[in-house]
Amino acid sequence: MMKKILSILLKIVGAIVILITLFIATVFIVNIFSNKSEEAKIKPYGQLVAVDGKNMNVFIQGKGEETVVLLPGYGTPAPALDFKPLIEELSPFYKVVVIEPFGYGLSDVTEKERTTENMVSEIHEALQQLNIHRYTLMGHSISGIYGLDYVNKYPNEVSAFVGIDSSVPTQGGNDAPFPTKTYKLLKKSGFYRLLMKLAPDQLIAPEVDDETREQIRILSLKNTFNPNNLNEGENFAPNFKATEKLTFPKELPVIFFLQANDTETKNWIPLHEEQVKNSVHGKVMTFEGGHYLHHTRSKEMVENFRKFMNEIK
Structure with a gap:
């Protein structure tokens, strides 16, 4: 009797193991074929600029005399599409330039470490190639860190800095080990696609038409957890540390647009007020909304940015 029960149990366990193996194999194979078919569905936008022997994708809209350069938050899969509502509000007044750093959007993946120094240098080289030498830098999230380094390196080029719920070097919470192996496995196995x-x-996408949303989905599956994306995550702690002692140049106009109720980061608003306390032209404004304020508050942000710049003139 016991032998019979044991035999049945072993068959059940064996069947379960086979089913799990088949399921994992199916997820893996479906992901490989989906990646191939989706690659052909990606619709190019913007233009490619040669930077450090690679191609960096840049999207330009608007013909204003003044230029606004947009920098994305960490891991934004398709910056030019993610910034669409903001581009629409800015482009009647400015020449708007969206930089897609390596590993983002339609840009190549680079072998170089994703340090603040390298990323800032690459962004600057892209603008040099485009013959853009004077501009406002407008950055979302992690670009608050890269932007802070940037304005100190190229003070004669940047006419103002605008932070969209932008990161602050002293915000904390970036010391935890980055789970690179887990994310790699999620991507390679196909389980990220399944999720x-x-x-x-x-x-994460703004309110756009179905076709644009589908492009964001495809580029999200392509770029999330790619080598540059993971390496940038691994460099969080040193990148934040590298900018800890930096401040915005006193004469540089700086305005922050922040979400009013950030529950994740302690003292979110005071941290930004501290950043502009010595600025001749420094301002902090809050809006109801999430971290991606440019998805829902672009109109108000552009109105207030233009007003802010006009008051300085």
Whole structure:
């Protein structure tokens, strides 16, 4: 009797193991084929600029005399599409330039470390190639760190800095080890694709037409957890540390647009007020909304940015 029960149990366990193996193999194979088919569906936008022997994608809209350069938050899969509402509000007044750093959007992946120094240098080289020498830098999230380094390196080029819920070197919470192996496994196994399929609401995108949303989804699956994305995550702690002692140049106009109720970072608003306390032209404004304020508050941000710049003139 016991032998019979044991035999049945072993068959059940064996069947479960086979089913799990088949499931994992199916997820893996579906991901490989989906990656191939989706690659052909990517619709190019913007233009490619040669930077450090690679191609960096840059999107330009608007013909204003003054230029606004937009820099994305960490891991934004398609910056030029993510910034769409903001570009629409800015482009009637400015020449708007969206930089897609290496590993983002339609840009190449680079072998260079994703240090603040390298990323800032590459962004600057892209602007040099485009013959853009005077501009406002407008950065979302992590670009608050890169932007702070940038304005100190190229003070004669940047006419103002605008932070969209931008990171602060002293905000803390960046010391935890980055789970590179887990993220690599999620991407390679195809389980990241499966998670996206099961919970499509987790796709971060502004209100755009279905075609644009589909492009963001495809580029999200392509770029999330790619080598540059992971390496940038691994460099969080040293990158924040590298800018800890930096301050915005006193004469540089700086305005921050922040979410009013950030529950993740302690003293979010005071941290930004501290950043502009010595600025001749420094301002902090808050809006109801999430971290991606440019998805929902672009109109108000552009109105206030223009007013801010006009008052300085």
